[in-house]
Amino acid sequence: MYQYDTLDQTIINERVAEFRDQTRRFLNGQLSEDQFRPLRLMNGLYIQRYAPMLRIDVPYGLMSSTQMRKLAQISRDYDKNYAHVTTRQNFQLNWPKLERVPDLLDELSSVQMHAIQSSGNCIRNTTSDPFAGVAEDEIEDPRIFCEIIRQWSTLHPEFMYLPRKFKIAVSGSERDRAATKVHDIGLRVVKNSQGETGFEVLVGGGLGRTPVIGQMIRPYLEKQHLLSYLEAILRVYNLYGRRDNKYKARIKILVRETGIDTFRQQVEEEWLHIKGDLLLTDAMVNRVAKRFSTPDYESNLTVDEQALETHKTEHSAFKTWMEHNTLPHKQSGYRIVIVSLKAPGIAPGDINDQQMELVADLADQYSYGELRTTHRQNLVLADVKQNDLFAVWQQLDTQQLATPNYSTTNDMICCPGLDFCSLANASSITITKQLFELLDDMDYVYDLGDIKLNMSGCMNGCGHHSVGHIGILGVDKKGEEWYQITLGGSSENDARLGDRLGPAIAKDEVVNSISTILDTYLQQRASNEESFLDTVKRTGIQPFKENVYAV
Amino acid sequence: MLFKNGEITNNQWIHLTTEEIPEKGCVTLPMQRWLDEQDQMTARGLPSGVRLSPDCDFTQINTHLDNLDLIVIEFPVLADGRVFSFSKLLRRQGYQGEIRAIGNFVTDQMFYMQKVGVDSFELPDDIPTQDIEDTLNRFSVSYQ
Ligand code: SF4
Numbered sequence: 001m002y003q004y005d006t007l008d009q010t011i012i013n014e015r016v017a018e019f020r021d022q023t024r025r026f027l028n029g030q031l032s033e034d035q036f037r038p039l040r041l042m043n044g045l046y047i048q049r050y051a052p053m054l055r056i057d058v059p060y061g062l063m064s065s066t067q068m069r070k071l072a073q074i075s076r077d078y079d080k081n082y083a084h085v086t087t088r089q090n091f092q093l094n095w096p097k098l099e100r101v102p103d104l105l106d107e108l109s110s111v112q113m114h115a116i117q118s119s120g121n122c123i124r125n126t127t128s129d130p131f132a133g134v135a136e137d138e139i140e141d142p143r144i145f146c147e148i149i150r151q152w153s154t155l156h157p158e159f160m161y162l163p164r165k166f167k168i169a170v171s172g173s174e175r176d177r178a179a180t181k182v183h184d185i186g187l188r189v190v191k192n193s194q195g196e197t198g199f200e201v202l203v204g205g206g207l208g209r210t211p212v213i214g215q216m217i218r219p220y221l222e223k224q225h226l227l228s229y230l231e232a233i234l235r236v237y238n239l240y241g242r243r244d245n246k247y248k249a250r251i252k253i254l255v256r257e258t259g260i261d262t263f264r265q266q267v268e269e270e271w272l273h274i275k276g277d278l279l280l281t282d283a284m285v286n287r288v289a290k291r292f293s294t295p296d297y298e299s300n301l302t303v304d305e306q307a308l309e310t311h312k313t314e315h316s317a318f319k320t321w322m323e324h325n326t327l328p329h330k331q332s333g334y335r336i337v338i339v340s341l342k343a344p345g346i347a348p349g350d351i352n353d354q355q356m357e358l359v360a361d362l363a364d365q366y367s368y369g370e371l372r373t374t375h376r377q378n379l380v381l382a383d384v385k386q387n388d389l390f391a392v393w394q395q396l397d398t399q400q401l402a403t404p405n406y407s408t409t410n411d412m413i414c415c416p417g418l419d420f421c422s423l424a425n426a427s428s429i430t431i432t433k434q435l436f437e438l439l440d441d442m443d444y445v446y447d448l449g450d451i452k453l454n455m456s457g458c459m460n461g462c463g464h465h466s467v468g469h470i471g472i473l474g475v476d477k478k479g480e481e482w483y484q485i486t487l488g489g490s491s492e493n494d495a496r497l498g499d500r501l502g503p504a505i506a507k508d509e510v511v512n513s514i515s516t517i518l519d520t521y522l523q524q525r526a527s528n529e530e531s532f533l534d535t536v537k538r539t540g541i542q543p544f545k546e547n548v549y550a551v
Numbered sequence: 552m553l554f555k556n557g558e559i560t561n562n563q564w565i566h567l568t569t570e571e572i573p574e575k576g577c578v579t580l581p582m583q584r585w586l587d588e589q590d591q592m593t594a595r596g597l598p599s600g601v602r603l604s605p606d607c608d609f610t611q612i613n614t615h616l617d618n619l620d621l622i623v624i625e626f627p628v629l630a631d632g633r634v635f636s637f638s639k640l641l642r643r644q645g646y647q648g649e650i651r652a653i654g655n656f657v658t659d660q661m662f663y664m665q666k667v668g669v670d671s672f673e674l675p676d677d678i679p680t681q682d683i684e685d686t687l688n689r690f691s692v693s694y695q
Contacts, residue, residue: 007692014690021685022659030682035657038630121630151694157666158639161632238636243605273643 001064001370002147003291004112011154012114019043020102027099042122042160043105044115051095055118056108060128060146060170061089061373063113065360068371070111072356078104083356085341085349087413087464088167089127089373090118094416116154121162121249123153123234127169129177130374133294134382136330139189140197142172144289145226148280151288152227159234163241164249166234167206170199179375181205181214181495182467184251185233190220198222203233203263204255205495209459211466212252213495215260217267223285225271228278232271236263295368295383301333303386311390318393320442321404326389335386337367339379339396340403340411344436347429348414349377355399366392376413376452378406408446409470409518410439412453415463425458425476427507431483434511448518451532452490467491469533470517471498472510481507487517487544488536499541502549513548520547554661554683555649555671562673564600564621566653579623582607586615593618602653605633609641616646624669626654635667642668658686666695 004012019040026036044055056071071091075083078100084092096104108114117124126146133141149168153159159166171178172189180186186202199221205214221229233251240258242248255263312319326335339359341349351359359379363371366388367381374380384392396402405411414432415421432455439445454468458475465471471486483505486498505513524543525535536544553562564577572578572591579585579600585592592599600621603609612619622641624634638650651671652664661672665687674683 007694010692011690011694014692018659018686018689025682031657035629039657039659121632154694155663155690156695157663157693158635159632160663161630161635161660163632235636235639239633243631243633 001062001293002059002143002288003293005291008151009109009112012109012112012116015043015114015116015155016102016105016109019105023098023102038120038161041120042117043101043120044118045098045101046119047098052098052101054093054096054101054104054115055086056091056093056113056115057118057125058089058091058113058373059150060126060132060143061130061375062132062143063371063373064111065363065369065371067111067113068356068360068363070107070113072353072360074104074107075353075356082350082352084347084416085351085373085377085379087375087377087415087462088125089130089375090125091373092416119165121164121166122160123156123162123166123168126150126153127167127178127183127375129171129173130372130380131177131327131336131382132172134329134331134334134336135173135175135177136328137174138172138330139174139191140172142170142178142187142189144285144292145187145199145223146170147288147292148226148285149230152230159238162234162238163243164246164251166237166251168230176491176493176495179464179467179491179495182207182211182464182491183214185230186214187226192220196222199226201229204252204260206250206252207461207464207466208250209247209461210250210252211461211497212256213497214252215255217260217264224280225275226280228275229267229271231274231278232267235270236266240266293368295370297331297334297383298385301385301387303333308386308389315390317397317402317404318390321393321397321402322389324404324408324446325402325406326384329383331383333386335384335389337381337384337389337392338374338406339381339401340405341378341401342405342411343400343403344410344440345433346400347416348412348432351379355401358395358399359401362392362395376411378411404442405445407450407452408439409448409451409453410436410445412455413463413468414455415457421457421462425474425481427457427474427481431455431472431507431510435514438511438515447528448521449531451518453514454489464491465489466497467495468498469536470514472514475504477504483507483510485510485513485517485548487541488533490533494533501541502545505548516547517544520544552676552678553671553673557687559680563598566602566623577621579621582609582612586611589615589618603634603637605631605637609637613644616641616644616648619646619648621649621651622646623651623653626652626656629656629660635663638664638669639667658682661686662689666693 025031046053079093079095126149166184168185169178169180169183170187182205188200190200201218202214203217237251241254325338372380452469454464455472456463456465465473467489473484485501489498577598585601598620602623650669653673
């Protein structure tokens with residue numbers, strides 16, 4: 001966990017004071033709605049369908065038990081006892097009152113949290129691999145670089161009023177769990193021929209209305225040039241990104257219209273001017289690295305296999321949970337635990353105050369006081385001893401946090417949709433409820449294997465539908481809710497956009513159609529080992545289409 | 552009103568669009584007009600200024616920086632952040648004269664503007680000076 005120094009703390013305190021002053025001037029009429037809007041957005045505050053929504057940053061998805069407890073208390077004192085984990089690893093509160101937001105931010109700052117740049121046309125929270133530091137396939141821990149980017153981008157004087165929002169993701173592993181190819185800038189740690197690590201830089205990816213897979217702009221960037229290269233990209237974008245049409249303002253459109261080669265040339269030309277001045281020295285990296293506490297693992301931990309076996313035999317639910325919701329850890333004797341926020345009857349990613357308090361306690365007791373959020377809207381206890389798994393499961397189970405569905409079809413991503421968002425065409429939360437009913441037979445769900453189902457309430461694509469193995473998008477047809485289905489998308493190493501299955505489907509047919517798609521997969525797969533995604537890639541969408549649209 | 556060097560001061564400059572250039576006084580012209588009429592401007596032997604709108608290709612004045620005493624960056628809307636990069640790059644080119652912001656910005660942006668090299672601001676008269684001072688001293692530290 002990164003611990004603030006006085007500089008970090010001073011900046012967020014002064015930022016709270018700034019926002020308090022802006023809110024005061026808005027409420028007394030000195031700032032108009034148009035003037036206040038970009039200012040409040042830059043501090044995570046939306047005004048939407050029913051109430052303001054406040055988005056709180058969880059930098060690269062890493063948080064402490066103290067911060068989680070604070071969120072629980074805030075959700076009680078300022079909201080309706082729950083919060084929502086977003087696809088960018090942040091937390092959202094749906095009912096805070098504008099007048100009280102400055103106080104809320106004050107409380108957050110007391111635990112080193114903030115809402116800076118969680119919205120607005122600026123550089124947003126940098127996201128990363130939820131298994132950073134513990135994954136077996138990691139080349140280098142990306143979090144130090146995420147923190148360096150966080151600091152560099154925080155209140156950057158030149159880049160607070162970009163053409164549009166700007167999102168950066170960093171992955172440090174072979175397997176891309178940070179969706180780097182669908183970010184404005186994606187950074188992937190790679191090794192060069194001398195065995196040194198640096199970054200592969202991708203640019204121009206993004207979801208939303210016009211989803212695009214990012215392109216490689218630089219195959220290998222030395223770490224010392226990280227900030228100057230980012231600054232060069234941002235400067236070219238700030239100067240030349242389109243501002244005449246907000247749907248064409250993301251960097252993906254600039255890269256597409258300029259062409260990646262010309263764009264690269266512009267960036268590298270600008271980079272030449274600054275690369276000497278903006279060096280990331282070892283000392284700077286160490287200053288940040290030093291402030292990360294790392295778990296003090298017990299080496300040579302003996303796993304009590306016998307006790308584990310007994311628990312598994314006595315509690316089949318524990319056995320299933322351990323198989324599905326825990327993952328291998330780089331340190332022997334430990335497992336990564338996924339805390340599922342996808343229980344039936346609950347909007348995906350929602351968590352109430354009691355649950356927050358429970359996971360904070362579990363983190364303290366069993367996982368070095370740390371928690372992570374994932375872009376698939378779950379939580380992670382990253383460092384749990386295998387000997388403690390049973391105790392952790394028992395407690396998670398008391399609060400409906402042990403649904404053994406990680407990486408299955410009902411571990412879906414879903415935006416808040418009609419239920420909260422003023423832009424939605426779809427009651428995404430209602431549809432997910434029906435999907436849970438369809439998928440209540442877990443043996444069937446496990447047989448289906450790894451399927452990423454993503455759903456967005458409108459074209460803005462906050463639910464990442466276009467990169468779901470199965471994507472569902474709410475569309476409006478003459479005031480009615482219809483749903484567009486895509487198949488075969490992915491946001492990992494093999495990132496691609498899903499193919500449209502056919503015409504949009506009426507609301508009451510959606511769940512039937514998904515059921516048909518899943519059955520078609522079971523018929524079509526070449527063997528039990530062939531995943532849904534591989535099957536769709538091999539057969540194309542034709543067999544699925546035929547079955548779904550068969551009269 | 553004009554805010555410069557930490558205080559409200561008199562504005563010496565007149566911003567012309569299509570009006571004829573007067574014999575006396577400090578004037579600014581829109582960039583294209585300044586480029587077209589720069590000989591006449593220089594011949595006056597008086598301070599000379601140019602105005603950059605976010606849409607213009609400001610690099611066209613790079614070779615004229617020595618002949619300019621004031622560069623004005625215009626905010627048609629507060630969210631058009633291109634001019635922040637203009638200012639940054641003009642300073643990098645070695646321009647040492649005054650850079651001034653005019654238009655629809657809010658005082659909250661002044662802190663960031665001064666960090667990219669803007670050193671004077673034309674503001675509506677009803678803005679409390681306290682607000683200006685608050686915003687300029689808002690942050691005691693920064694990451695950049
Ligand atoms: S996808 Fe659309 S409906 Fe869903 S949260 Fe985003 S803007 Fe709102």
